[in-house]
Amino acid sequence: MSSLRARQKEDRRNRIVTSAKTLFRQQGFEKTTIEGIAEAAGVSGVTVHNYYGTKAGVLLALVIESDKLLIEKLESTLPKEPASLTDLMLQFARDIMDHAIANLDKVIWRQVIAAVTTGGVTQLTRAYFKLDQQLAFVLVRRIERLQQAGKLSPDIDASHLGKALFHLQNARFIQFISADELSRDEIEQRLRNDLAALFAVGSV
Amino acid sequence: MSSLRARQKEDRRNRIVTSAKTLFRQQGFEKTTIEGIAEAAGVSGVTVHNYYGTKAGVLLALVIESDKLLIEKLESTLPKEPASLTDLMLQFARDIMDHAIANLDKVIWRQVIAAVTTGGVTQLTRAYFKLDQQLAFVLVRRIERLQQAGKLSPDIDASHLGKALFHLQNARFIQFISADELSRDEIEQRLRNDLAALFAVGSV
DNA sequence: ACAAAATTTTTTATTGAATAAAAAAATTTA
DNA sequence: TAAATTTTTTTATTCAATAAAAAATTTTGT
Numbered sequence: 001m002s003s004l005r006a007r008q009k010e011d012r013r014n015r016i017v018t019s020a021k022t023l024f025r026q027q028g029f030e031k032t033t034i035e036g037i038a039e040a041a042g043v044s045g046v047t048v049h050n051y052y053g054t055k056a057g058v059l060l061a062l063v064i065e066s067d068k069l070l071i072e073k074l075e076s077t078l079p080k081e082p083a084s085l086t087d088l089m090l091q092f093a094r095d096i097m098d099h100a101i102a103n104l105d106k107v108i109w110r111q112v113i114a115a116v117t118t119g120g121v122t123q124l125t126r127a128y129f130k131l132d133q134q135l136a137f138v139l140v141r142r143i144e145r146l147q148q149a150g151k152l153s154p155d156i157d158a159s160h161l162g163k164a165l166f167h168l169q170n171a172r173f174i175q176f177i178s179a180d181e182l183s184r185d186e187i188e189q190r191l192r193n194d195l196a197a198l199f200a201v202g203s204v
Numbered sequence: 205m206s207s208l209r210a211r212q213k214e215d216r217r218n219r220i221v222t223s224a225k226t227l228f229r230q231q232g233f234e235k236t237t238i239e240g241i242a243e244a245a246g247v248s249g250v251t252v253h254n255y256y257g258t259k260a261g262v263l264l265a266l267v268i269e270s271d272k273l274l275i276e277k278l279e280s281t282l283p284k285e286p287a288s289l290t291d292l293m294l295q296f297a298r299d300i301m302d303h304a305i306a307n308l309d310k311v312i313w314r315q316v317i318a319a320v321t322t323g324g325v326t327q328l329t330r331a332y333f334k335l336d337q338q339l340a341f342v343l344v345r346r347i348e349r350l351q352q353a354g355k356l357s358p359d360i361d362a363s364h365l366g367k368a369l370f371h372l373q374n375a376r377f378i379q380f381i382s383a384d385e386l387s388r389d390e391i392e393q394r395l396r397n398d399l400a401a402l403f404a405v406g407s408v
Numbered sequence: 409a410c411a412a413a414a415t416t417t418t419t420t421a422t423t424g425a426a427t428a429a430a431a432a433a434a435t436t437t438a
Numbered sequence: 439t440a441a442a443t444t445t446t447t448t449t450a451t452t453c454a455a456t457a458a459a460a461a462a463t464t465t466t467g468t
Contacts, residue, residue: 005435005444012446033424044447049426085405114318117382156404157397164372164398167379171371178321193361194368200360201289202406209415209464216417237453248418253455 015041016048017065020058024104029059029111053122056115060124063104063112067131070099074138081145085152086195088142093169093191096135097176097184109177136166168194219245220252221269224262228308233263233315257326260319264328267308267316271335274303278342285349289356290399292346297373297395300339301380301388313381340370372398 002010019040023032034055038045052058074095082088100109119125140162146152169191176187206214223244227236238259242249256262278299286292304313323329344366350356373395380391 003436008435009445034426035424045425046427046448047446050446053426055425110322114322117321117378118314118318153404153407157401160397161401161405163394164402167375167398168368168372171375174321175371190367193364194371197361197365198368198402199406200357201365202403203357207465212464213416238455239453249454250419250456251417254417257455259454 012041012043012047013051013061016043016051016058017062021062024059024062024108028105029055029108034058052124054115056111056119057122057124059108059111060115060119060128064124064127064131066099066103067128067135070096071131071134071138073099074135078138078142080142081149082142082151085143085146086192086199088139088146089165089169089195090188090191092139092142093172094184094188096169096173097187100173100177101184106177106180113174113177132170136163139166216245216247216251217255217265220247220255220262221266225266228263228266228312232309233259233312238262256328258319260315260323261326261328263312263315264319264323264332268328268331268335270303270307271332271339274300275335275338275342277303278339282342282346284346285353286346286355289347289350290396290403292343292350293369293373293399294392294395296343296346297376298388298392300373300377301391304377304381305388310381310384317378317381336374340367343370 016037020032020037023036023040026032032055034048035045037055037058038048041048048058052061074092077095078088078091082091104112116125116128140158143152143158143162143165147154147156147158172187172191172194175190176182176184220241224236224241227240227244230236236259238252239249241259241262242252245252252262256265278296281299282292282295286295308316320329320332344362347356347362347366351358351360351362376391376395376398379394380386380388
């Protein structure tokens with residue numbers, strides 16, 4: 001039973017985000033103006049500000065939508081019974097990079113990272129961090145599966161391990177988008193090295 | 205044999221960075237204007253732009269200077285013979301957080317991270333990343349010491365391990381500055397959990 | 409030491425993000 | 439349907455960023 005106002009608002013949100021996505025992809029982040037987005041969405045520039053605060057806020061909103069899809073995709077495509085922890089991680093990292101690149105280019109992803117770190121504590125950044133947690137949790141659950149399958153010691157705290165590995169993956173992801181020339185293969189190799197070294201520490 | 209021009213330029217650079225540091229600390233990043241920095245430094249606003257490109261560029265210049273000191277400090281204060289890899293890491297992370305907080309507050313550090321990720325490939329970002337590498341290398345050398353002391357398997361690639369751990373530390377550092385309420389102790393605990401979980405993977 | 413050449417800074421102007429307050433328009437409610 | 443409420447738009451301002459022309463200063467060649 002949504003009111004007319006609520007529906008109109010929802011509608012404007014959609015128009016703004018959709019227009020922004022098109023413009024960001026066509027002309028990049030910098031060259032896209034708030035006025036441009038507003039015009040394409042049929043609202044005033046100030047309304048865009050009222051809705052999303054900043055240009056980066058609009059971008060964040062759009063990324064949040066696509067990240068929800070990413071999580072669904074990961075839930076379904078990540079192997080339920082991974083062969084090993086390393087395999088799981090590499091697959092996880094690759095899926096995330098693939099998804100990122102399919103949606104926006106590296107230059108724009110840098111703006112996303114910047115927006116998230118500077119953005120204070122807003123509705124949008126909270127939503128983003130929540131999705132990040134969910135993403136990490138996908139990993140945690142798969143790690144528990146590995147433990148159940150006897151492929152990983154059951155004594156390890158799956159939550160701690162999942163979060164640590166997620167942070168590491170995230171660091172490599174940021175490195176990936178920060179340098180134009182870095183390929184997914186190159187990052188995969190680095191991650192492989194990371195894991196090999198880290199996992200070798202405990203072996204007596 | 206520096207020319208008058210070169211000396212004047214160096215002088216202006218110093219005045220700009222020094223003025224900026226004072227103003228950033230007094231009023232924060234947002235409330236400090238380029239014009240304000242320029243006035244305090246006795247140059248025009250456009251000159252500040254000419255020298256550092258953006259307001260964040262000025263901040264980055266100032267951080268780079270203080271990071272050089274951090275590296276020196278770490279070289280001298282990190283134990284030459286650490287008791288364990290975990291101890292080494294926790295000390296490393298704590299020194300970095302201490303140094304960061306002693307110089308600028310969290311809000312401003314967020315701007316640093318944002319500036320580095322969006323900053324394209326400029327003189328300043330290159331310098332910053334180079335220092336980051338040096339920082340990682342400090343860790344690598346200490347890890348080699350651990351291996352020489354028989355406290356860590358000599359089969360492990362110290363460079364890979366050091367870089368992986370540096371990335372992890374960096375991720376936790378960014379988390380630290382991203383949330384006002386997160387204390388160094390809290391981050392230390394998380395890092396401890398990270399390391400415990402990661403190092404347990406290899407143990408058979 | 410001085411005038412011409414080269415470099416650097418400043419002035420001036422423009423675009424666009426962000427924000428605030430008042431005015432206008434639309435929806436909701438009674 | 440008219441009053442009350444909410445939302446958007448208009449209007450105005452500050453500041454970052456950038457560009458081009460003008461002014462000032464240093465360097466160079468004689």
